[in-house]
Amino acid sequence: xxxxxxxxxxxxxxxxxxxxxxxxxxxxxxxxxxxxxxxxxxxxxxxxxxxxxxxxxxxxxxxxxxxxxxxxxxxxxxxxxxxxxxxxxxxxxxxxxxxxxxxxxxxxxxxxxxxxxxxxxxxxxxxxxxxxxxxxxxxxxxxxxxxxxxxxxxxxxxxxxxxxxxxxxxxxxxxxxxxxxxxxxxxxxxxxxxxxxxxxxxxxxxxxxxxxxxxxxxxxxxxxxxxxxxxxxxxxxxxxxxxxxxxxxxxxxxxxxxxxxxxxxxxxxxxxxxxxxxxxxxxxxxxxxxxxxxxxxxxxxxxxxxxxxxxxxxxxxxxxxxxxxxxxxxxxxxxxxxxxxxxxxxxxxxxxxxxxxxxxxxxxxxxxxxxxxxxxxxxxxxxxxxxxxxxxxxxxxxxxxxxxxxxxxxxxxxxxxxxxxxxxxxxxxxxxxxxxxxxxxxxxxxxxxxxxxxxxxxxx
Amino acid sequence: xxxxxxxxxxxxxxxxxxxxxxxxxxxxxxxxxxxxxxxxxxxxxxxxxxxxxxxxxxxxxxxxxxxxxxxxxxxxxxxxxxxxxxxxxxxxxxxxxxxxxxxxxxxxxxxxxxxxxxxxxxxxxxxxxxxxxxxxxxxxxxxxxxxxxxxxxxxxxxxxxxxxxxxxxxxxxxxxxxxxxxxxxxxxxxxxxxxxxxxxxxxxxxxxxxxxxxxxxxxxxxxxxxxxxxxxxxxxxxxxxxxxxxxxxxxxxxxxxxxxxxxxxxxxxxxxxxxxxxxxxxxxxxxxxxxxxxxxxxxxxxxxxxxxxxxxxxxxxxxxxxxxxxxxxxxxxxxxxxxxxxxxxxxxxxxxxxxxxxxxxxxxxxxxxxxxxxxxxxxxxxxxxxxxxxxxxxxxxxxxxxxxxxxxxxxxxxxxxxxxxxxxxxxxxxxxxxxxxxxxxxxxxxxxxxxxxxxxxxxxxxxxxxxxxxxxxxxxxxxxxxxxxxxxxxx
Numbered sequence: 024x025x026x027x028x029x030x031x032x033x034x035x036x037x038x039x040x041x042x043x044x045x046x047x048x049x050x051x052x053x054x055x056x057x058x059x060x061x062x063x064x065x066x067x068x069x070x071x072x073x074x075x076x077x078x079x080x081x082x083x084x085x086x087x088x089x090x091x092x093x094x095x096x097x098x099x100x101x102x103x104x105x106x107x108x109x110x111x112x113x114x115x116x117x118x119x120x121x122x123x124x125x126x127x128x129x130x131x132x133x134x135x136x137x138x139x140x141x142x143x144x145x146x147x148x149x150x151x152x153x154x155x156x157x158x159x160x161x162x163x164x165x166x167x168x169x170x171x172x173x174x175x176x177x178x179x180x181x182x183x184x185x186x187x188x189x190x191x192x193x194x195x196x197x198x199x200x201x202x203x204x205x206x207x208x209x210x211x212x213x214x215x216x217x218x219x220x221x222x223x224x225x226x227x228x229x230x231x232x233x234x235x236x237x238x239x240x241x242x243x244x245x246x247x248x249x250x251x252x253x254x255x256x257x258x259x260x261x262x263x264x265x266x267x268x269x270x271x272x273x274x275x276x277x278x279x280x281x282x283x284x285x286x287x288x289x290x291x292x293x294x295x296x297x298x299x300x301x302x303x304x305x306x307x308x309x310x311x312x313x314x315x316x317x318x319x320x321x322x323x324x325x326x327x328x329x330x331x332x333x334x335x336x337x338x339x340x341x342x343x344x345x346x347x348x349x350x351x352x353x354x355x356x357x358x359x360x361x362x363x364x365x366x367x368x369x370x371x372x373x374x375x376x377x378x379x380x381x382x383x384x385x386x387x388x389x390x391x392x393x394x395x396x397x398x399x400x401x402x403x404x405x406x407x408x409x410x411x412x413x414x415x416x417x418x419x420x421x422x423x424x425x426x427x428x429x430x431x432x433x434x435x436x437x438x439x440x441x442x443x444x445x446x447x448x449x450x451x452x453x454x455x456x457x458x459x460x461x462x463x464x465x466x467x468x469x470x471x472x473x474x475x476x477x478x479x480x481x482x483x
Numbered sequence: 484x485x486x487x488x489x490x491x492x493x494x495x496x497x498x499x500x501x502x503x504x505x506x507x508x509x510x511x512x513x514x515x516x517x518x519x520x521x522x523x524x525x526x527x528x529x530x531x532x533x534x535x536x537x538x539x540x541x542x543x544x545x546x547x548x549x550x551x552x553x554x555x556x557x558x559x560x561x562x563x564x565x566x567x568x569x570x571x572x573x574x575x576x577x578x579x580x581x582x583x584x585x586x587x588x589x590x591x592x593x594x595x596x597x598x599x600x601x602x603x604x605x606x607x608x609x610x611x612x613x614x615x616x617x618x619x620x621x622x623x624x625x626x627x628x629x630x631x632x633x634x635x636x637x638x639x640x641x642x643x644x645x646x647x648x649x650x651x652x653x654x655x656x657x658x659x660x661x662x663x664x665x666x667x668x669x670x671x672x673x674x675x676x677x678x679x680x681x682x683x684x685x686x687x688x689x690x691x692x693x694x695x696x697x698x699x700x701x702x703x704x705x706x707x708x709x710x711x712x713x714x715x716x717x718x719x720x721x722x723x724x725x726x727x728x729x730x731x732x733x734x735x736x737x738x739x740x741x742x743x744x745x746x747x748x749x750x751x752x753x754x755x756x757x758x759x760x761x762x763x764x765x766x767x768x769x770x771x772x773x774x775x776x777x778x779x780x781x782x783x784x785x786x787x788x789x790x791x792x793x794x795x796x797x798x799x800x801x802x803x804x805x806x807x808x809x810x811x812x813x814x815x816x817x818x819x820x821x822x823x824x825x826x827x828x829x830x831x832x833x834x835x836x837x838x839x840x841x842x843x844x845x846x847x848x849x850x851x852x853x854x855x856x857x858x859x860x861x862x863x864x865x866x867x868x869x870x871x872x873x874x875x876x877x878x879x880x881x882x883x884x885x886x887x888x889x890x891x892x893x894x895x896x897x898x899x900x901x902x903x904x905x906x907x908x909x910x911x912x913x914x915x916x917x918x919x920x921x922x923x924x925x926x927x928x929x930x931x932x933x934x935x936x937x938x939x940x941x942x943x944x945x946x947x948x949x950x951x952x953x954x955x956x957x958x959x960x961x962x963x964x965x966x967x968x969x970x971x972x973x974x
Contacts, residue, residue: 387624390650393617402613403552405661410668417661421654428650432643440631440639475549 025081028088031068031096035133038064042126049122055111057125062107062455064129065100068136072097084204085143090482091335092139095264098339099139102257102346103132105459109350110249112453116357117247119166127164128253131157135261139268144193144203144222147265151189151229154261155182158254162246174245181238185228192221205272219273223282226269230262232316233289243309244363248356251305252349255312256342259319263338266323267331267483274326283324284416290317291423298430305352305363307430308345311389314427315341321416322404328483330407335481337400340470341389344397347463348385351378354456358447368434370443375450379438381464386431388467391424396471399478488542488558491525491572492604494518499597502590511593515579519600523572530569535562535966540610540679549613553664553675557611562966563743563813567607567736570817573949574732574824575600577942578725581828584938587633596725599625603733607740612660612676620653622734626726634721641714641721648704648714656701656741659694663749666690682748691753698746699757705738706794709768719787720840724831727783731790731823736816739797743813747801747971754802761802762892766899768795773902777909780842782833785910786826789866789903793819799896800881808884809968810961811877814953817960818865818873821950825862828943829855833914836932842910847918851929856915858935858943863907865950868900873953876961 026033042061049057078089107128114120134154141147159182163175193203195218200208208215228235243251273279294313301307319341322334352363355378361367372379388395401424408417452460470477498518502511529542540559548556560568578596585592602625605618623646631642663681668674670684686694704711715735719727747754769792776788793815800812832855833848834840849856865872868879878900885893921929935943953960 391654392623392650393620398620402616402657402661405658406665409658409662409665417658421658425647425651425654428647429643432646436631436639436643439628440642473549475551478549479551 025079027074027076028079028081028086030071030075031100032133032136034068034071035064035129035136038067039126039129039133042129046122046125051120051122054120054122054125055115057122058107058111059455061125061129062104065104065107065132069097069100069104072100080142082146085146086137086140087142088140092264092268094480094482095139095260095335096136098260098342099132099135099257102260102342103128103253105462106249106253106257106346108455109252109346109353109459110455112456113247113249113353113357117165119164119168119247121164121166124161124164127157127161128257131155131161131253132257135258139261139264142205144196144205148186148189148193152186154258155186155229158250158258161250161253162242165247168245170245171247172245174242177245178238178242181228185225185235188221188228189225192218192225194218195221205269208272209275211276216276216278219276219279220282222269223273223279223286226262226266227286227316227320230259230266230316230319231313232286232320233293233313236290236294236313236316239313240306240309243312244303244306248305248349248353251308252346252353255308255349256346259312259345260338260342263319263322263334267335270323270326270331280324283320287317287320287324287416288419290314290320291419292317292426295423295426295430298427301430302365303363304365304368304434307365307434308348308352311427311431312345314423315389317423318401318404318420321408321413321420324408324413324416325411327407327411329403329410331483332478332481333400333403333407336474336478337397337404339477340396340400340467343463343466344385344388344395347460347467348382348389350456350459350463351382351385354378354450354452358450360445361447365434365437367443367445367447369437369441371437372439373443374447378450378452381460382438383435384464384467386435390428390431394468394471396467396469396474399471399474403478485542486544487525487529488560488608489544491522491529492558492601492608494522495575495597495600495604499594499601502594502597506590508589511590512579512583515593515597516576516583518597519572519575519579522600522604523569523576526565526569526572529560530565530963533560533562533565533963533966535963538970543610552613553673553677554613555611555677556614557677558605558608558614559610560608561970562963563740564607564967566813566817566960566963567740567820568604570820570949571600571603571607571733573945574728574820575603577824577828577945578728580938580942580945581728581831582725584936592629592633595625595629596729599629599729603729603737606737610678612664612678612681614676615678616653616657616660619656619737622737623649623653626730626734629726630718630722633723633726636721637717638721641717644714645718648707648711652701652704652711655697659697659701662690662697663694686750688752691750692756695746695750695753695757698741698750702738702741702746703764705741706735706798707738707791708794708798709764709771709791712768712772712791715791716784716787719790719827720781720783724827724834727827727831728824731786731827732820735790735794736820739794739801739812739816742798742801743809743967743971751973755804758802758804761798762889765795765799765802766892766895768792769799769896769899770902773899773906776906777902781840782830782842782845782910782914783827783840785906786823786830789826789906790819790823792899792903793823793866796878796881796896796900799885799892803881803885803888804972805884805888806965806968806972807880807887809972810964811880811882811884813964813967814873814880814957814960815877818877818950818953821946821953822862822865822872822874825858825943825946825950826866828939828946829859829862832935832939842913845914846925847916847921847929848932849915850918851932852934854935854940858947859915860911861947861950863911865947865954867903867907871951871954873950873957875954876957880961
């Protein structure tokens with residue numbers, strides 16, 4: 024048994040146990056300490072990544088490490104750590120301290136970390152469930168808040184539809200190939216096709232692509248804001264690293280391209296239109312996530328290293344920008360009386376110029392304005408699409424991103440150009456939140472100017 | 484010394500960062516003014532030392548930047564670029580001089596303008612498609628906030644319209660860039676965003692047409708050409724004076740610059756193929772928007788429409804496929820930069836003193852602000868192509884060249900240009916004369932009007948003196964511009 028390949032997961036698991044045990048013997052006063060410890064656990068895993076020898080397989084070939092998924096794990100760990108750092112102050116200020124929250128994100132990340140390495144549909148199923156269950160709980164954990172319970176319930180119900188599709192897809196995969204191992208399988212029979220359809224649907228549901236997006240706006244809006252930040256960043260990165268892996272086994276089916284194109288076009292346009300009707304910025308950001316799921320799926324339309332590199336670059340940077348944006352929203356939400364209605368964002372620049380500028384930075388990044396890194400993602404995605412003669416899809420992406428500019432701008436307008444009517448107490452940024460914001464914004468700008476720092480690491 | 488161009492490009496950005504950190508009003512003003520003057524003198528030095536008989540780009544700096552995507556930091560200038568850079572840096576000096584008395588959030592204001600200057604200078608000197616696009620879009624955010632924060636009543640609407648229109652064009656431009664880069668990759672196996680790399684190809688007709696349309700849409704919105712021009716009057720009406728100056732003098736030139744720099748040399752066959760379309764759009768712009776201008780009572784809106792009309796002359800000359808016409812078109816970019824800047828200064832000054840842009844509220848100002856009246860007249864004459872001023876040389880060259888290949892089009896356009904005299908003189912009459920229509924109340928108010936102050940005078944004089952120099956001694960300018968025209972037309 025090659026234990027070396029799973030060192031990062033082992034470190035993560037040990038860390039979870041450590042925090043879990045510490046949690047048993049401490050009470051709510053120690054929540055902050057616990058969460059700092061748990062935020063350091065992914066950092067330890069990140070360092071342990073350096074000791075992994077790759078490429079390697081272990082656990083009877085269920086689990087594989089290679090350069091690509093190690094990079095994915097590194098991004099997952101950094102994001103998780105930042106997400107945990109930005110959490111504790113929110114819960115303290117909201118008077119909703121559950122010490123379990125210190126290790127639940129780690130559990131989900133453990134699941135996602137195994138997910139990107141799994142070479143077998145069974146392990147894929149188990150790890151995705153491990154991740155999802157943690158997220159269902161996190162979404163519902165906000166004291167005296169009806170919306171978060173509703174969000175958690177909805178997320179659970181629709182998420183289980185995804186789970187069952189995944190299970191059924193795996194069964195059909197087994198039926199057609201005789202094995203649950205993912206491998207090159209060139210035969211095109213209807214069972215295989217059905218399994219591809221179900222697996223893709225299940226993952227599209229987790230990635231919140233239309234028409235499987237129904238949980239997204241409600242879960243995003245109802246969940247405690249730092250958790251929304253987690254939901255919109257960490258699982259997305261893991262999912263796309265997994266999908267790039269899966270693409271290698273399914274792209275030869277001609278239905279793959281059609282399915283992916285339909286999913287992505289529906290997501291882009293549906294979400295970008297519906298976002299205009301939203302009054303809540305948090306819900307608007309949920310639709311922005313759906314629209315981005317559409318952009319990302321374009322990167323999966325064909326197996327082409329350029330296209331997938333573009334996709335992975337784009338989604339990684341999107342995750343940082345999204346985490347940053349939600350962190351700002353959670354900082355603002357700590358003020359009493361703040362809802363995420365767009366009117367509450369008015370005139371933010373006057374009171375908090377730095378927060379408002381950072382928020383604008385992330386919003387402009389979502390639009391795809393250089394020098395923010397998401398622009399490079401969009402550009403390389405264009406190049407990949409053009410290279411594969413997928414011009415209609417490229418045009419669709421152009422139209423969708425033009426369409427999206429309007430609703431992001433509406434938020435920018437209310438931040439900078441309008442006077443607020445309601446007065447709020449000044450927002451205080453905790454150390455953890457400051458760290459998250461600093462790193463996210465730095466990465467978004469720095470990797471926009473020097474994208475090769477990350478781009479060259481993505482080895483397909 | 485060979486990095487002088489890069490230094491000049493990034494000096495204002497450095498200034499913007501400094502201004503953002505120090506946040507002291509006096510410091511902001513001193514830094515902005517001095518840095519922009521330094522940039523102007525660097526550009527002047529480069530302009531005077533430009534060798535117009537040599538081929539190719541000069542003052543070139545090329546550094547590896549993102550090797551895996553074939554992107555390099557590659558800047559350099561040819562005759563058109565250095566002329567536009569000189570005009571841009573001059574206009575920014577004027578704009579800063581003009582804004583010395585600003586009271587509302589001065590630090591942010593100057594920081595945004597400095598950032599904008601870097602973006603504008605970068606657009607004209609980038610020789611790498613990625614770098615070009617970076618600067619091209621980089622101008623969007625500062626300008627958005629300049630209109631949105633310091634504008635007039637409907638500033639939010641205007642800023643959003645500006646942003647969405649421009650973004651609409653530039654995403655298509657981005658797709659165009661991606662397409663030709665990918666084509667280069669398929670043909671040669673190396674991926675490169677370098678301009679000179681792409682100049683070596685001749686693309687197949689289909690790609691040329693696609694590329695021309697994608698690039699052209701991006702440029703057309705910025706120029707703006709006729710059907711996509713509607714953002715400009717709104718943006719101008721709402722923008723603060725210095726914002727209007729930069730918008731009219733520099734930002735509009737990015738589109739026409741793009742046509743000359745990218746569309747003509749990269750897609751020569753498609754350019755010929757689309758001549759009728761471009762000419763049609765240009766003529767509509769020249770005649771229809773000039774008529775729109777006559778119908779306005781808002782002086783800034785009138786000047787905005789006149790800009791669109793003049794840009795029609797530029798696109799006409801650009802696509803006439805004639806050396807003189809192309810020279811004239813490029814000359815027109817600079818001449819229009821100067822005249823529109825001066826006109827917007829006049830309009831801005833009138834608003835500062837009288838708090839209205841509407842002709843109904845104005846009238847009879849000539850007696851009370853005589854210095855402005857003189858300068859306003861000269862700026863207007865520069866705009867309508869009065870001999871002795873820069874606009875005349877430009878229009879003359881454009882029509883001379885266009886007439887040779889396309890006499891009918893040139894004739895119709897020439898008739899259209901006459902309209903420009905009509906709207907300007909009409910505006911001048913309504914604003915400066917017609918004293919007899921003034922009410923008692925206004926006369927009393929007008930008596931206390933203060934004429935131009937020193938910093939206003941200085942910024943006016945910089946611009947108008949340049950317009951005179953270019954009008955009276957065009958030879959060196961035409962020679963330098965021809966440096967570009969010759970290689971663009973393949974001569």
